[in-house]
Amino acid sequence: MENKTMQPTPVQIERENLHRVRFTRPALWVQLVLVACLIAGPLVVPSFRAMDVMTKVMIFAVVAASYDLILGYTGILSLAHVTFFGIGAYSMALVVFHSGQAAWYHIFVAMALAVGISGILAVALAFFSLRVKAIFFTMMSLAFAEFVFILGDQWHDLTMGEDGVSFSLPGIFSVNWSDGTFLGATLNGRLVTYYFILAASVILFIGLVRFVRSPVGRVLKSVRDNEQRSTALGYKTFHYKVLSNVFGSVVASLAGVLFAMWLGYVNPTSVLGIPVMLNVLLMVIIGGMGTLYGSIMGAAFIQVAEAWLPDLQKLAVLLLPTVEVAQRLAERWILYFGILFILVVIFFPKGLVGTARDMIARRKLRLAQRDH
Amino acid sequence: MTTQTATAGLQEHGGMDTKKLGVWIASVGIWFLPLLWIDPTTYAVLTVAGLAMGMLIFLTASGLTLIFGLMDVLNLAHGAFFVWGAYVGFSILNGLQQIGWVEGAGAAQSIGSVVLCLLAALVVGGLMGIVLEKMLVRLTYGSHLKQILITMGASLILVEILKVVWSPNDEVVTVPQAFQGSWIVMDVIITKFRVAAIVVGALVLAGIQLVMMRTKLGIIVRAGVENKEVVETLGYNIRRVFTGVFCAGAALAAVGGTMWSIFKEQIHPAMGEENLIFALIVVIIGGMGSVTGSFLGAIMVGLAYNYVAYTLPPLALGANIMIMAVILLIRPTGLMGKE
Amino acid sequence: MAEPILSLAKVHTYIEQHHILQGVDLSFMPGRATVLLGRNGAGKSTTLRTVMGLTPAASGEVILKGQAVQAMKPYEVAKQGVGFVPEDQAVLYTLSVEENFRLAMLSENEKTWSRMETIFKLFPDMKKFWRSKAGVLSGGQKQMLAIARAFVNDHDLLLIDEPSKGLAPIVVDHLIESINHIKNHTTVILVEQNFYMASHIGVDYFILDDGRTVHQGLMDDLVHDEGLKQKYLGIA
Numbered sequence: 001m002e003n004k005t006m007q008p009t010p011v012q013i014e015r016e017n018l019h020r021v022r023f024t025r026p027a028l029w030v031q032l033v034l035v036a037c038l039i040a041g042p043l044v045v046p047s048f049r050a051m052d053v054m055t056k057v058m059i060f061a062v063v064a065a066s067y068d069l070i071l072g073y074t075g076i077l078s079l080a081h082v083t084f085f086g087i088g089a090y091s092m093a094l095v096v097f098h099s100g101q102a103a104w105y106h107i108f109v110a111m112a113l114a115v116g117i118s119g120i121l122a123v124a125l126a127f128f129s130l131r132v133k134a135i136f137f138t139m140m141s142l143a144f145a146e147f148v149f150i151l152g153d154q155w156h157d158l159t160m161g162e163d164g165v166s167f168s169l170p171g172i173f174s175v176n177w178s179d180g181t182f183l184g185a186t187l188n189g190r191l192v193t194y195y196f197i198l199a200a201s202v203i204l205f206i207g208l209v210r211f212v213r214s215p216v217g218r219v220l221k222s223v224r225d226n227e228q229r230s231t232a233l234g235y236k237t238f239h240y241k242v243l244s245n246v247f248g249s250v251v252a253s254l255a256g257v258l259f260a261m262w263l264g265y266v267n268p269t270s271v272l273g274i275p276v277m278l279n280v281l282l283m284v285i286i287g288g289m290g291t292l293y294g295s296i297m298g299a300a301f302i303q304v305a306e307a308w309l310p311d312l313q314k315l316a317v318l319l320l321p322t323v324e325v326a327q328r329l330a331e332r333w334i335l336y337f338g339i340l341f342i343l344v345v346i347f348f349p350k351g352l353v354g355t356a357r358d359m360i361a362r363r364k365l366r367l368a369q370r371d372h
Numbered sequence: 373m374t375t376q377t378a379t380a381g382l383q384e385h386g387g388m389d390t391k392k393l394g395v396w397i398a399s400v401g402i403w404f405l406p407l408l409w410i411d412p413t414t415y416a417v418l419t420v421a422g423l424a425m426g427m428l429i430f431l432t433a434s435g436l437t438l439i440f441g442l443m444d445v446l447n448l449a450h451g452a453f454f455v456w457g458a459y460v461g462f463s464i465l466n467g468l469q470q471i472g473w474v475e476g477a478g479a480a481q482s483i484g485s486v487v488l489c490l491l492a493a494l495v496v497g498g499l500m501g502i503v504l505e506k507m508l509v510r511l512t513y514g515s516h517l518k519q520i521l522i523t524m525g526a527s528l529i530l531v532e533i534l535k536v537v538w539s540p541n542d543e544v545v546t547v548p549q550a551f552q553g554s555w556i557v558m559d560v561i562i563t564k565f566r567v568a569a570i571v572v573g574a575l576v577l578a579g580i581q582l583v584m585m586r587t588k589l590g591i592i593v594r595a596g597v598e599n600k601e602v603v604e605t606l607g608y609n610i611r612r613v614f615t616g617v618f619c620a621g622a623a624l625a626a627v628g629g630t631m632w633s634i635f636k637e638q639i640h641p642a643m644g645e646e647n648l649i650f651a652l653i654v655v656i657i658g659g660m661g662s663v664t665g666s667f668l669g670a671i672m673v674g675l676a677y678n679y680v681a682y683t684l685p686p687l688a689l690g691a692n693i694m695i696m697a698v699i700l701l702i703r704p705t706g707l708m709g710k711e
Numbered sequence: 712m713a714e715p716i717l718s719l720a721k722v723h724t725y726i727e728q729h730h731i732l733q734g735v736d737l738s739f740m741p742g743r744a745t746v747l748l749g750r751n752g753a754g755k756s757t758t759l760r761t762v763m764g765l766t767p768a769a770s771g772e773v774i775l776k777g778q779a780v781q782a783m784k785p786y787e788v789a790k791q792g793v794g795f796v797p798e799d800q801a802v803l804y805t806l807s808v809e810e811n812f813r814l815a816m817l818s819e820n821e822k823t824w825s826r827m828e829t830i831f832k833l834f835p836d837m838k839k840f841w842r843s844k845a846g847v848l849s850g851g852q853k854q855m856l857a858i859a860r861a862f863v864n865d866h867d868l869l870l871i872d873e874p875s876k877g878l879a880p881i882v883v884d885h886l887i888e889s890i891n892h893i894k895n896h897t898t899v900i901l902v903e904q905n906f907y908m909a910s911h912i913g914v915d916y917f918i919l920d921d922g923r924t925v926h927q928g929l930m931d932d933l934v935h936d937e938g939l940k941q942k943y944l945g946i947a
Contacts, residue, residue, distance in 0.1 A: 128697070132704050134516070135516050136656055136704075139652045139656055140693070140697070140700075142649065142652060143652060143692075147689045150686055151686055153686075154686035278524060325536070332532040332533075332535055334528055335528070335529055335533070337525075337528060338529035338532065340525070341521055341525025342521075342522055342525040345518050345521045345522050346522075588814075591810045592814065594805060594806060595806055597805075598805050599803060601765065601785075601797070603814070604765075604784075604789075605763055605786075605788075605789055606786075606789060606817075608786055609784070609786045610786070
């Protein structure tokens with residue numbers, strides 16, 4: 001047969017190239033070092049505050065990456081993404097809360113609930129996004145997010161309203177559980193939960209990366225770059241958009257479950273609020289849209305800023321004890337987020353990873369030109 | 373609309389009329405549906421409240437729709453103008469309270485103090501609009517994502533500054549004496565300021581329609597909504613027109629905020645975002661760029677909100693989202709949006 | 712020799728990354744109707760749009776009445792006395808015919824309204840549909856409105872882009888008649904694919920090909936030059 005001696009297709013070549021450099025790419029080592037740091041973190045720095053920030057970075061890196069899958073890879077701008085995160089968080093909290101006593105299987109029930117509800121909702125939203133103009137969809141998603149927030153805030157029988165829901169985790173995840181020390185650190189529920197979240201976040205993130213690298217992801221990239229061409233090539237672009245929307249939303253809801261597990265407390269403002277949505281959007285923009293890995297940097301940046309910006313107020317009190325306006329300005333740290341929004345969009349529209357990739361590509365081009 | 377559809381429309385004119393009539397009857401009739409579970413007296417009270425609320429939402433929505441229609445700019449900082457208007461009005465009322473124009477004031481003084489509040493809001497809102505447009509919105513023409521991010525950022529900044537200037541907490545607004553209390557007409561309690569809100573809303577609607585339909589400026593704006601390139605080649609600086617519209621829209625939103633603060637008798641920093649959500653729904657229902665459409669949308673939203681909130685408060689916004697979804701499924705461009 | 716009313720020298724224009732005009736040289740004499748000819752995609756419409764500042768020139772000079780206008784915004788060019796009738800969607804459908812005219816009037820004075828009288832004589836349909844929405848007009852009427860609208864101002868120069876597109880032959884004849892009337896008052900520059908119309912209006916002509924000026928001359932000569940027509944216009 002002639003087919004056996006056929007030239008490899010471009011996709012095959014690319015795949016083979018990727019395969020060959022699998023263990024030599026610098027990116028891989030960066031990733032491994034990052035995971036190693038996160039594993040060693042709580043053992044080396046036994047500070048609760050540091051652990052708290054690290055956990056939130058992990059969770060929000062997943063949320064931001066899942067949002068990037070939708071925004072950066074399909075171009076659909078939804079302002080209801082955090083709603084899925086909130087649905088996940090409330091699934092976890094309410095399953096435990098309403099059943100009285102926390103049990104092992106509750107975590108899995110919560111995950112199943114989160115996946116189910118957000119999956120169905122994501123399909124409905126995705127269909128709507130096809131029917132209406134993109135900008136209409138964005139506005140509608142904002143209204144929808146606000147509506148779910150109000151439900152969380154006012155549907156007292158189910159959600160306990162604005163006071164939120166406190167609950168305790170089962171077994172070794174429980175804050176009260178403690179059993180000696182582990183490699184020098186106190187082995188308690190917190191630490192177990194931390195490693196559970198670390199493992200789950202890494203799995204979810206790899207899932208997102210695999211999705212983007214899969215054949216579906218390739219089509220998505222082509223849709224993003226030129227929707228008409230992809231349609232003309234015979235791809236039902238809509239199916240791919242729905243698929244990535246559902247996948248991204250489900251991942252966000254699972255991240256919500258993790259978030260609720262970490263805090264042991266859920267309220268509307270912290271998981272359903274529009275400001276949370278803005279934070280996630282900012283994470284994606286800072287990291288760079290359509291890069292996935294940028295989300296990690298974006299999440300780290302925002303979470304670290306959120307953890308330490310309030311200290312600015314103390315600094316202001318210290319440095320300018322008599323200037324009341326300065327203190328009041330320092331207290332309003334969301335103000336700086338607003339300024340950041342504008343500055344990033346104007347001066348840094350491709351984000352950290354996007355800009356870095358551009359620079360590397362330009363250097364490669366220069367080197368190639370010099371060789372010729 | 374193409375020539376073909378225009379002629380097709382003319383040919384089917386006879387058929388269209390009965391269908392149109394049916395649509396009209398249905399769309400008017402649906403507003404009497406709540407009578408099934410609400411008694412007539414309460415229904416009347418809710419209707420007045422709904423109309424007043426609709427009129428005030430219209431003040432925000434009219435600017436938003438024109439800004440979008442003219443320059444394809446989605447301004448999410450519109451809520452910030454609204455809340456600034458509310459706080460400026462609040463301060464003016466506090467000031468006037470010192471000279472006895474609020475509590476215990478006569479009719480003339482009460483009206484005078486409300487008018488002063490509105491004027492102050494108009495000026496502050498208008499100035500903020502011009503500054504924002506010239507500094508930031510200019511940079512975002514053509515990219516919705518940038519508009520959303522930059523105007524969101526601007527909104528965060530403006531609201532935080534507001535918290536510094538005033539306070540991050542709720543404040544109680546004192547209603548000028550003549551607008552306190554209510555009239556009772558055939559068992560129906562009609563709050564006085566609701567009537568004032570309806571009057572102000574109607575005046576603004578009339579004013580906008582007059583400018584849009586009877587003046588050269590109105591022709592330019594309407595033409596710009598349809599095709600700004602043609603307007604530009606006819607010798608008009610469309611960007612300057614847009615700055616003007618942005619300024620007017622911001623001023624109207626601020627006026628809406630002042631009215632809303634007296635209407636609700638309290639203010640809080642998040643009220644701008646809440647109102648923006650309503651205004652967005654209204655703009656989508658009415659169709660981008662249509663003032664009449666957003667007026668109809670605002671009335672619908674105001675009424676539906678009040679009828680549903682009476683029975684099931686958490687679902688009131690949901691009802692509005694439902695209306696929006698249904699209308700969009702029937703007409704993807706909204707009631708009066710351009711094709 | 713008189714000064715040209717409009718001239719383009721080595722004009723290059725890009726639309727996104729596409730290099731559309733690759734060095735266009737043209738000059739138009741006052742009072743002489745000139746037609747820009749060439750195949751589809753030769754850059755004729757872009758030339759007009761570049762003059763108007765809608766697709767600004769990346770390099771080169773556009774001189775209008777002795778003044779460089781290549782950096783001007785469309786509205787500034789219009790205020791210099793240039794009327795422009797774009798290719799399609801020239802009229803505003805949601806506005807009435809009256810409002811379309813009022814929009815076009817840069818100043819509403821006696822002189823403008825006396826010009827309206829002339830317009831009503833040339834285009835009686837405009838008076839008939841004065842209060843109707845422009846959207847309900849037929850294709851030919853819309854084109855008439857677009858041209859008549861450009862005529863309400865005392866323009867020195869009128870740029871018309873493919874007025875005959877999609878119109879019935881009888882309507883085209885009416886258009887030719889009207890434009891021939893207008894060209895007595897103002898300098899007309901016409902982009903036209905319909906050679907019948909072009910030859911009945913133009914005095915001078917330019918041929919563009921691949922974004923460059925390749926030929927120029929008198930319309931009367933071109934009409935008889937079968938070789939040239941074959942080569943650049945694909946007319947046998």
